[in-house]
Amino acid sequence: MLTFAFLRVFRAPAVNVVILAAGQGKRMHSDVPKVLHRLAGRTLLAHVLATARSLAPRRIVVVYGHGGEQVRSAIGDDDLRWVRQEPQLGTGHALQHALPELDRSAPTLVLYGDVPLTRRTTLASLRDAAGDGVALLTVELDDPTGYGRIVRRGEQVVRIVEQKDASAGERAIREVNTGLMVLPTGRLAGWLARLGNENAQSEYYLTDVVAAAVADGVPVRAVQPPAAWETLGVNSKAQLAALERIYQRGIAEQLLEAGVTLADPARIDVRGTLACGRDVAIDVNCVFEGAVELGDRVNIGASCVLRDVRIAAGTRVEPFCHIDDAEIGRNCRIGPYARIRPATRLAEDVHIGNFVEVKASEIGAGSKANHLAYVGDSSVGRNVNVGAGTITCNYDGANKHRTVIEDDVFIGSDTQLVAPVRVGRGATLGAGTTLVNDAPEGQLTMSRAKQMSVPGWKRPVKRK
Numbered sequence: 072m073l074t075f076a077f078l079r080v081f082r083a084p085a086v087n088v089v090i091l092a093a094g095q096g097k098r099m100h101s102d103v104p105k106v107l108h109r110l111a112g113r114t115l116l117a118h119v120l121a122t123a124r125s126l127a128p129r130r131i132v133v134v135y136g137h138g139g140e141q142v143r144s145a146i147g148d149d150d151l152r153w154v155r156q157e158p159q160l161g162t163g164h165a166l167q168h169a170l171p172e173l174d175r176s177a178p179t180l181v182l183y184g185d186v187p188l189t190r191r192t193t194l195a196s197l198r199d200a201a202g203d204g205v206a207l208l209t210v211e212l213d214d215p216t217g218y219g220r221i222v223r224r225g226e227q228v229v230r231i232v233e234q235k236d237a238s239a240g241e242r243a244i245r246e247v248n249t250g251l252m253v254l255p256t257g258r259l260a261g262w263l264a265r266l267g268n269e270n271a272q273s274e275y276y277l278t279d280v281v282a283a284a285v286a287d288g289v290p291v292r293a294v295q296p297p298a299a300w301e302t303l304g305v306n307s308k309a310q311l312a313a314l315e316r317i318y319q320r321g322i323a324e325q326l327l328e329a330g331v332t333l334a335d336p337a338r339i340d341v342r343g344t345l346a347c348g349r350d351v352a353i354d355v356n357c358v359f360e361g362a363v364e365l366g367d368r369v370n371i372g373a374s375c376v377l378r379d380v381r382i383a384a385g386t387r388v389e390p391f392c393h394i395d396d397a398e399i400g401r402n403c404r405i406g407p408y409a410r411i412r413p414a415t416r417l418a419e420d421v422h423i424g425n426f427v428e429v430k431a432s433e434i435g436a437g438s439k440a441n442h443l444a445y446v447g448d449s450s451v452g453r454n455v456n457v458g459a460g461t462i463t464c465n466y467d468g469a470n471k472h473r474t475v476i477e478d479d480v481f482i483g484s485d486t487q488l489v490a491p492v493r494v495g496r497g498a499t500l501g502a503g504t505t506l507v508n509d510a511p512e513g514q515l516t517m518s519r520a521k522q523m524s525v526p527g528w529k530r531p532v533k534r535k
């Protein structure tokens with residue numbers, strides 16, 4: 072497996088990647104730079120970087136703009152070369168800035184930081200189609216408004232004309248430039264140096280290198296992606312939401328394909344990775360974040376949020392649970408309405424019921440906390456029964472302390488365990504106990520005001 076991955080990387084044809092990310096993104100109406108907006112929990116730029124890296128490129132150059140220091144510090148990976156473009160005078164101008172960072176012996180693939188869903192295979196075929204020439208990724212749109220149009224003479228691509236510079240006849244062309252292209256790096260310096268900005272936007276258009284290539288007799292090929300959504304960019308929140316749904320639909324289809332039962336493939340969100348065993352079932356409106364693993368026959372009820380969780384075979388999570396950074400054993404029953412917080416480990420056959428919160432605790436096999444309880448910073452043994460309303464008082468206002476509850480303990484309802492405190496094996500705590508000292512093994516321990524009754528007592532009546 073490793074060897075195979077290594078060989079694939081090793082054999083990948085050399086390529087540079089330039090990611091254009093200097094544009095402003097005004098239509099997002101946000102203080103967050105556009106490429107830092109998130110799709111499926113990761114920034115747009117992180118999606119583009121992941122795909123770029125899968126091509127094992129010689130260099131990855133990110134062109135960023137004014138205010139982009141935020142982008143740089145948010146991403147901060149050390150395999151990247153950052154180039155600042157200020158002011159932003161167009162896509163050709165952006166590439167001029169990137170040029171000194173490129174390996175001239177390898178072609179250059181241009182990506183956009185705001186086009187997150189292009190597949191690796193599509194980019195690999197674009198690279199392969201280029202050979203020593205130029206390859207453009209193009210799509211046919213019913214409404215091509217706003218895009219650069221691909222102008223052909225016969226079959227041959229001859230140039231790209233931007234919407235604002237196009238004649239009425241050219242505007243009727245439905246084949247558009249997605250902006251993603253592969254260029255011969257050695258030729259690029261000459262072509263970029265010749266770019267002018269005598270156009271409707273007074274910009275240096277990268278798209279003008281196509282006419283320059285044709286003039287130099289360099290072949291220009293156009294390649295279409297399997298799906299047009301691979302080339303969609305994000306310019307607004309509406310487009311971001313639309314791409315999120317496309318992405319999630321793809322994940323849902325992969326899960327279904329792998330045999331996972333989804334109550335509704337349109338109502339699941341995976342913002343990370345979700346690995347499932349056999350016969351896993353997931354009800355509607357669940358959100359999975361980070362790395363989540365569900366073992367065989369795990370069942371997740373409606374409206375659960377699971378982040379960085381591993382759940383072993385046969386466990387059932389009832390609706391409305393929130394589970395964060397936890398490991399859950401086999402055949403457990405969680406929820407409904409349970410909250411499991413970081414650093415929690417449940418062994419097998421544990422029951423955590425409604426309105427129970429567990430934090431930084433290990434709970435042994437067969438133990439139960441079925442109703443309204445807080446178990447924090449605790450080690451709970453096997454076959455322990457935690458009664459309704461039980462609370463570990465783990466915080467004294469300054470420090471956290473641990474509670475240890477040994478095997479076969481029975482804790483009566485409405486008990487407070489004031490940590491640090493230990494309950495010995497087989498002990499019983501009477502309902503309502505406030506436990507401040509350790510409870511010995513096998514005994515009944517309780518703290519309770521003595522019950523009394525007042526004979527002849529009369530309930531007050533309202534004065535007339």
Ligand code: UD1
Nearest residue numbers: 091092093094159160161162165183218219248249250276
């Ligand atoms: C560009 C293409 C157009 C194509 C469209 C696809 C040009 C001249 N036009 O147009 O043919 O149909 O993309 O969406 O290339 N950027 C910079 N620096 C700049 C300008 C832009 O880094 O000075 C980056 C932007 O952040 C963005 C990308 O380049 O990621 C494209 O810029 P954008 O302004 O969206 O290009 P369009 O005018 O839409």
Ligand code: CA
Nearest residue numbers: 250304305306
């Ligand atoms: Ca655009």
